[in-house]
Amino acid sequence: MSSPYQRLAALLVVGALGLGPSAAAADTVTIGLAQSITGGSPALYGIEQKNAAELAVDEANAAKLLGDRKIQLVHLDDGADRGQTVNVFQRLIGRDKVVAIIGPTLSTGAFAADPIAQKAGVPVVAASNTASGVTDIGDYIFRVSPPEDRVTPGVLKTVVDRFKVKRVAQIYGIDDQLTKSAYNTQKKALEALGVEIVATETFQRGDVEFAAQLTKIKAAQPDLIVLGSLAEESAGILRQARQLGIPKEVVFVGTQSSISSKFFELAGPAAEGLIAGTAWYIDSPEPKNQEFVKKYEARFGRKPDIYSAYGYDAASLVINAIKEAGSGDRKAVRDNLAKTKNFPGVLGPIGFDAGREPVIDPKILVASGGRFVIFK
Amino acid sequence: MSVFLQQTVNGLSLGSAYAVFAVGFTLLFGVLNVLNLAQGAVFMVGAFTGLELVRLVELPLPLAFLVAMVTAGAVSVLTQVAVFGPLERRGGHRWMGLIASLAVARLLVAIAQEVFGTQVLRYPSEPWMEASWTIAGVQIQGLQLIVLATALLVMAALAVLLRATQTGRAIRTMAFNPNVARLVGVPVQRMTLLTYFIAGALAGAAGVQLGVLYNAVSPFMGETILLKGLTVLILGGLGHVPGAALAGLLLGLTEVYSVGYLSSSFRDAVGFGLVFIILLVRPHGLFGLTTRQRA
Amino acid sequence: MSEWLASYENVVALVLLNGILGIAAYLMLIVNRFSLATGGLMAIGAYVSVLATMNFGVPFALTLVLGGVTAAVMALLLGAPVLRIEGDYFALATLAFTEIVRIIALNWESVTGGALGIVGIPTETQIWQLALALAALTAAVFAVHRSAAGRVLAAIRGDEMAAAAIGIDVARARLLTFVASGAICGVAGAFAGHLNFFIGPSDFGMIRSIDAIVYAVFGGLGGVLGPVVGALVYTVLPEMLRFSAQAREILLSLVIILAVLFMPRGLISLNLPLRRWLPRRRGQRGKLAAGQGVAAE
Numbered sequence: 020m021s022s023p024y025q026r027l028a029a030l031l032v033v034g035a036l037g038l039g040p041s042a043a044a045a046d047t048v049t050i051g052l053a054q055s056i057t058g059g060s061p062a063l064y065g066i067e068q069k070n071a072a073e074l075a076v077d078e079a080n081a082a083k084l085l086g087d088r089k090i091q092l093v094h095l096d097d098g099a100d101r102g103q104t105v106n107v108f109q110r111l112i113g114r115d116k117v118v119a120i121i122g123p124t125l126s127t128g129a130f131a132a133d134p135i136a137q138k139a140g141v142p143v144v145a146a147s148n149t150a151s152g153v154t155d156i157g158d159y160i161f162r163v164s165p166p167e168d169r170v171t172p173g174v175l176k177t178v179v180d181r182f183k184v185k186r187v188a189q190i191y192g193i194d195d196q197l198t199k200s201a202y203n204t205q206k207k208a209l210e211a212l213g214v215e216i217v218a219t220e221t222f223q224r225g226d227v228e229f230a231a232q233l234t235k236i237k238a239a240q241p242d243l244i245v246l247g248s249l250a251e252e253s254a255g256i257l258r259q260a261r262q263l264g265i266p267k268e269v270v271f272v273g274t275q276s277s278i279s280s281k282f283f284e285l286a287g288p289a290a291e292g293l294i295a296g297t298a299w300y301i302d303s304p305e306p307k308n309q310e311f312v313k314k315y316e317a318r319f320g321r322k323p324d325i326y327s328a329y330g331y332d333a334a335s336l337v338i339n340a341i342k343e344a345g346s347g348d349r350k351a352v353r354d355n356l357a358k359t360k361n362f363p364g365v366l367g368p369i370g371f372d373a374g375r376e377p378v379i380d381p382k383i384l385v386a387s388g389g390r391f392v393i394f395k
Numbered sequence: 396m397s398v399f400l401q402q403t404v405n406g407l408s409l410g411s412a413y414a415v416f417a418v419g420f421t422l423l424f425g426v427l428n429v430l431n432l433a434q435g436a437v438f439m440v441g442a443f444t445g446l447e448l449v450r451l452v453e454l455p456l457p458l459a460f461l462v463a464m465v466t467a468g469a470v471s472v473l474t475q476v477a478v479f480g481p482l483e484r485r486g487g488h489r490w491m492g493l494i495a496s497l498a499v500a501r502l503l504v505a506i507a508q509e510v511f512g513t514q515v516l517r518y519p520s521e522p523w524m525e526a527s528w529t530i531a532g533v534q535i536q537g538l539q540l541i542v543l544a545t546a547l548l549v550m551a552a553l554a555v556l557l558r559a560t561q562t563g564r565a566i567r568t569m570a571f572n573p574n575v576a577r578l579v580g581v582p583v584q585r586m587t588l589l590t591y592f593i594a595g596a597l598a599g600a601a602g603v604q605l606g607v608l609y610n611a612v613s614p615f616m617g618e619t620i621l622l623k624g625l626t627v628l629i630l631g632g633l634g635h636v637p638g639a640a641l642a643g644l645l646l647g648l649t650e651v652y653s654v655g656y657l658s659s660s661f662r663d664a665v666g667f668g669l670v671f672i673i674l675l676v677r678p679h680g681l682f683g684l685t686t687r688q689r690a
Numbered sequence: 691m692s693e694w695l696a697s698y699e700n701v702v703a704l705v706l707l708n709g710i711l712g713i714a715a716y717l718m719l720i721v722n723r724f725s726l727a728t729g730g731l732m733a734i735g736a737y738v739s740v741l742a743t744m745n746f747g748v749p750f751a752l753t754l755v756l757g758g759v760t761a762a763v764m765a766l767l768l769g770a771p772v773l774r775i776e777g778d779y780f781a782l783a784t785l786a787f788t789e790i791v792r793i794i795a796l797n798w799e800s801v802t803g804g805a806l807g808i809v810g811i812p813t814e815t816q817i818w819q820l821a822l823a824l825a826a827l828t829a830a831v832f833a834v835h836r837s838a839a840g841r842v843l844a845a846i847r848g849d850e851m852a853a854a855a856i857g858i859d860v861a862r863a864r865l866l867t868f869v870a871s872g873a874i875c876g877v878a879g880a881f882a883g884h885l886n887f888f889i890g891p892s893d894f895g896m897i898r899s900i901d902a903i904v905y906a907v908f909g910g911l912g913g914v915l916g917p918v919v920g921a922l923v924y925t926v927l928p929e930m931l932r933f934s935a936q937a938r939e940i941l942l943s944l945v946i947i948l949a950v951l952f953m954p955r956g957l958i959s960l961n962l963p964l965r966r967w968l969p970r971r972r973g974q975r976g977k978l979a980a981g982q983g984v985a986a987e
Contacts, residue, residue: 057505057939059615062513095932101893105700105886106929113697130809130888150806193660194796194892198803221660225619227609230405231654231662238398251515255611261529263401264534285517285611430778477948487954490724490907497900498946505939622789622896630784665795667786674783678775 047091048347050076050337051111053132054330058197060249062223064276067190068146068330069094070319072121075334078314085342093117093279097128104128105135112139118347119144119337119356121330128197133160142353144337146329149275150200154375159353161375163333163366164326165298167204167274170381173210174272174296175245177383177394182270188218188236190248195224200273202247209245210343217241222252229259237265238385244263246273250324253277253293254285261289268296279324283389293386298379299366300391301330306337309367332364397532402655403648408539410647411546412604416620417522417627417639418550419597425634426570426590428489432496433474434598434624435617436503439451440615441467441599442606442616450519460545460603467599468592474499475591507614515613518606542604549600550640553593557636566590629670632679698929699817706820707881712896712905712917713827714874720847721864724781726899727768730788730831731872732739733795733894734877735761737802740811740889750814754880761876762869769868774861788899795891801893807890812886823881824918827874831914906950910956919957923949955975 052072055065072076073114079085093115097103104123111117112135119142123129126148136143137157144161145153151168154160178184187209191295192198209216218239220232236244244260246253253273260271273295280301283290302310311331315323323331337352339362344351360378361371370378385394416438422603424430445463448454454462478495487495518524526537557563565586569576577583601620607613631638646666653665695702718725735757742748742756762834772783787905795802796920802808834840842863883889901924909920927945931938953959 057508059618060513062508065876096938101886101888101890102704103928105652106698106704109700110697110932113693127888127890130807131886134813134887152809170775194805196806219656220654223497225615225661227605227611227616228405228409230409231402231651232659234401235404235655235659236563239984250698251611251613252439255609258610262525262534262536264529279515285515287517287520325721424778478951481951482954485951485954487950490719491950491954491956494907495950497904498943498950502940502943502947505937505943509937509940584847625782625785629779631779638731657712660797661793664790667789667793671783671786671790674775674779674786675771678779 021187037342040140046087047089048085048341049091049093049115049117050334050341051088051108051115051117051120051122052092052094053097053104053107053111053120053124053128054094055099055124055128056096058097058099058369059250061099061124063249063251064147064324064326065099065122067324068122068124068328068333071315071323071327072334074311074315074318075338079335079338084338090338090341097123099128101125101131104132108132108135111182112141114135117141118341118349119352121146121333123148126153126200129153129160130156133157136160140349140353142263142337142340142349142356144333144356146333147197147326150196153227158357158375161336161356161371163336163377164329165275165377165381167201168207169376169379170275170296170298171201171204172208172211173381175205176212176382178243178261178270178294178346179209179212179214182242184214184270186217186239186241187214187243187245188239188241189216189245189247190218190220190222190229190232190236192224192226192249192252193221195249197276198247198249198252198274205245205247214243222248226252227255229256230263233260233263235266237263241269243270243272246271246277248274249276250279250282251285254282257286257289257293267292275325278391279326280322281324283355283386290386290389290394294383294394295386295391296381297325298377298381299325300382300384302390302392303367305365307363308365315318328365332366332369335364336362336369367387398610398655399535400531402651404533404535404539406648406651407644408536408608408647409541409651410465410644411543412601412608412643413468413620413623413627413647414640414643415546415549415597415604416601417624417631417643418553418636419594419601421628421631421634421636421639422590422597423594424628425636426566427587429479430493430496431474431479431501431594432621433469433491433499434594435621436500437474437595437617438598438602438620439507439612439614440470440503440602441595442602442612443507443516443614444599445603446516446518446612447607450516456607460600463603464520464596464599467602468594468596470503471591471595471598475588480587500621504614504617511614513614516613517610517612523607524607525609531557538608542608545600545604549597553597553636556593562586562589590644623666626666626670630673701926701929703815703820703885704743704923705818705922706817706824707878707885708901708905708921708925709824709918710820710827710874710878710881711902712909712921713824713831714871714878715902716906716911716914716917717831717867717874719903719911720868721843722847722850723773723864723868724778724903725784725868725871726781726903727765727784727787727872728875728902729894729896729898730784730791731761731875732879732882732898733765733788733791733891735876736883736889736894737795737808737879738768738876739880740808740883741801743812743814743884744808744810750812750884753884754877757880757883758873758877761879762873764799765869765872765875766865769865769872773864773868785896785899788894788896789957792891792895795894796919802891805890805892807888809888811884811889813887815881820881823877828914828918835914908956910953910958912956912958916956916958923957 053062054069076090080089095107121144124147129148133156137159142159146163149166191202218236259276271293274292275297278297278300279294340355341353343355361368372378384391384393420434421430441463444466445459448459480493528535538655565581627642631642738760739753742753816822905920906917910916931941
């Protein structure tokens, strides 16, 4: 057994390596990637964004999009802990001197860390923050993932009109900002449509048991059930709803997060008929999309989901802004991001509006035969 | 009325899985005075083992169930041999053991994440999984019956082991007083390992049960069950095996009823509120065992 | 240097904050109560102080006091019935408390914002404030240890029944300690609330409580520096291990397990000669082994 001194010394050396200045080659442009890859369910969409960003950067480097300069992507994991998100941002900005940051995964992390980037003048492009108010933090904060209030009201209006819905039940995750803000938006839209909300049930992150809530909902006899849940939860709810015998005529509407192959895998035949509004789906005929899907699957061994798409476009937009700016100047990159209109992305022609929200064309999809197709 | 019955059925099947987990948990405590927070991770290991055996090796579920139990038990023993045993020998006190168990849990989850990814995995679709019967307006799923049946089997086996065998007597003597056990010749080290094995196997069994019932297996599933397990432990009395079984059922029913008749947002608050109130009235849990003093 | 500070400012702040929390947990551990109420009490301090600053324009220093006092009152209300519960049962009762507070925060949207939390909080907390608070707290606890009150605490830790037999009001001493610990948690909560622009219910749950205990136990319960060192190492470790993104979690858990195995009495039990220069309780060495052994039950 080594002496305490040796152990302490070893620990300090390792630590110093970790805390020392990082060496970036002279001809590189560094982009920061703040995504959660550990820490529970946020890791599910953090990993997708990370993978997609890496894909975009590698492609850009291979195609020499920035001429002789190489793009270096520095990823730091915040463990879905917002205190760490702040640490990560400070480190990326101060130590790694990034030109821009893609992320963070969670909206709560964004509220805590984005102000720091804003103050330091580092542009941030988020690919999975859907809570309202994120872009209000400042003019350096951009978003590729459309907030729920851009997508949901349209979907609900279409569904209510088409199916002559009178009674609605809602079930949502109370402790996750994505699902909670989705619920708020859905509720507002439903109230505006004048339908009767006959039941409201909640669940918590990590829950897989919905029988109790669904039994209550079934008793209230709704025509439509609106889900404020992530893909795995939506799948679980649908499966158990069918198992409990909720009638086939009842329509289900889900959030953007349901747009993933994972959803079909987990829900099985119960997935049939789920309606969701989104900016992207895997069969989208956009030319860049088909290429992206193939490359993503080839490299990562599974199909991309909606967060992969958002992450890819976020990275592409940042790279494009750097190219347009012609330098690694943070303000120039920010200005170019703000000017972006009709950039050919996986999501279709994409750009930012005056509020730095994404300008996209939301579509309404329905799950049919194991994939999402346009709802007619 | 049928809603009440439906909720009862839901609650019983959920509760029986809780019971299986909690019994292993409480056994470790009762026999070895160890609050092992790595049990949640062992539960998760069992769930993954069962899943992968069915998915990749295409083993029939009953066999996968048994193998998963054995694997989880083995992992539990490994943690004893590698971490908890040495810690105790080096003079670590109980609270340090708690920290160690947290780190072990974290390690197991991290490894599972590396190996299986963060995604939720599911059992391949089989017709028998969708089976259900409707009796008096109540839907009973085949899966729920399977969970109930296996829970009963497992606990019956445990009861037989503890009450009717030499080994069981040895374990119960250790629970009573480890020094007395040593004096009467109980092979304490071997029994310790066996207790860890049984606790692990039970956690693994619960893992497969809940994994099958909800058709969702993820590296993070152990965290929730740990909290429920602790709640059950208190309700049933630390170290009290039949108490844990009953309390498990009770918690399952309480959770389901509170969602059904109160509000789903406060489901966990009801469970914790119950714990709180019971402890105020009976500071040693429902079945009133005192915290052991080790001589 | 200032560049380094800019990159790690939040880490430093967290180290100081966690040191404060560690001491709060330590105070309860040395009277044989494994308290997981830290998170809940912190939450109360945080929300009260944040609401005071944002809705009523109360100056920051005053909100620190407000947070501390509110949490202390809650600790008093909680402690009176709960402290007589022993050992692991007590731990779980306090855990239940913390979780109930979290669930209330999650549901009481009009006040706490629910899961979406409170946004745009003025970041009043500065590193010098935290450093000052930690230093003051450490000095205070050290002073207490050397005083008559300290001897009462040591007596309770050593042998509760004997202490009662010589006339010490064990229950009262414990309650006072719990209230003090609660006040500390409340102030820490107020600091935490004004650190990162944002707070939400999940910031103050079970994990926060367990982390506080880890700082104290991992660091060592031999003296007030234990929790401080424990907080330092435990907070900095994940940052130091960032060189390996993939295996970071695995490495982190392994390091902790190894540290626990090699230093089963906590980090400060390392017999570095440095210890000779560090302040500690009188006659600590002999008492340390006995104190920890019995106290740990």
